[in-house]
Amino acid sequence: MRIVTTERVLTVDQARAFYDRMGAWQDWQRFYEDPPLRRLLQAAKFQAAHSIVELGCGTGRFALQVLSEIAPADCRYLGVDLSSTVAALARARLCNYSDRAEVRLSDGNETVGEPDRRFDRYVSNYVLDLLSCESTGLLLSEAHRLLEPGGLLCLVSLTYGSSAFQKAVSGVWSRIHAAWPALVGGCRPLELLDFVSSPDWRVEFRDVVSSFGLSSEVLVAARV
Numbered sequence: 052m053r054i055v056t057t058e059r060v061l062t063v064d065q066a067r068a069f070y071d072r073m074g075a076w077q078d079w080q081r082f083y084e085d086p087p088l089r090r091l092l093q094a095a096k097f098q099a100a101h102s103i104v105e106l107g108c109g110t111g112r113f114a115l116q117v118l119s120e121i122a123p124a125d126c127r128y129l130g131v132d133l134s135s136t137v138a139a140l141a142r143a144r145l146c147n148y149s150d151r152a153e154v155r156l157s158d159g160n161e162t163v164g165e166p167d168r169r170f171d172r173y174v175s176n177y178v179l180d181l182l183s184c185e186s187t188g189l190l191l192s193e194a195h196r197l198l199e200p201g202g203l204l205c206l207v208s209l210t211y212g213s214s215a216f217q218k219a220v221s222g223v224w225s226r227i228h229a230a231w232p233a234l235v236g237g238c239r240p241l242e243l244l245d246f247v248s249s250p251d252w253r254v255e256f257r258d259v260v261s262s263f264g265l266s267s268e269v270l271v272a273a274r275v
């Protein structure tokens with residue numbers, strides 16, 4: 052297990068303020084996010100998804116791709132985000148799916164007010180890398196509660212690189228985060244696998260995808 056170098060994470064209020072201010076520019080990160088997200092789309096069998104929940108849905112980019120290109124026409128979607136700026140962008144982006152897609156504003160709590168085993172996919176992309184270890188534990192407990200048995204936990208997060216260049220990039224990023232977390236949106240590299248190594252989850256797919264020197268871990272685990 053690689054030890055996360057800092058627990059200096061943004062508070063919920065700081066994260067909300069950051070994404071309210073910067074949310075309209077969030078999609079510029081697609082230059083390094085798109086390749087790992089494509090890998091997740093391939094690995095998580097969204098063709099068979101009927102009920103998806105996404106925590107930290109951002110501007111709804113991932114949801115739109117799933118609903119418009121991959122999931123069956125009856126697939127329902129619930130996105131949750133703490134920023135009113137990005138939640139409004141996501142609602143606008145998903146307006147053609149308003150009969151089956153909903154975006155809710157949250158208070159930053161990891162819980163989603165829905166019944167147990169309500170969903171077959173729980174998605175959270177580039178969110179665990181800005182949460183504390185304690186919040187990540189709560190998020191995973193909630194994901195386990197919300198997923199039906201065999202349902203898939205679908206995660207993407209910043210991680211450490213393996214080549215010299217990628218290691219240098221993730222090292223610089225970690226140091227910036229340690230000194231000034233808001234400069235990198237509160238996100239820092241970590242290893243998702245460390246968090247799902249429990250009898251609650253069976254890892255079905257894991258890969259590290261690098262783009263422009265930035266490495267992302269893609270992980271799909273089935274709820275046991």
Ligand SMILES: C[S@@+](CC[C@H](N)C(=O)[O-])C[C@H]1O[C@@H](n2cnc3c(N)ncnc32)[C@H](O)[C@@H]1O
Binds near residue numbers: 160
């Ligand atoms: C780095 S962005 C990623 C957005 C989107 N998932 C993507 O891949 O483009 C992180 C998102 O998580 C949201 N967020 C951060 N902490 C959260 C929390 N505790 N609960 C819900 N959303 C949260 C932020 O508002 C922001 O939209």
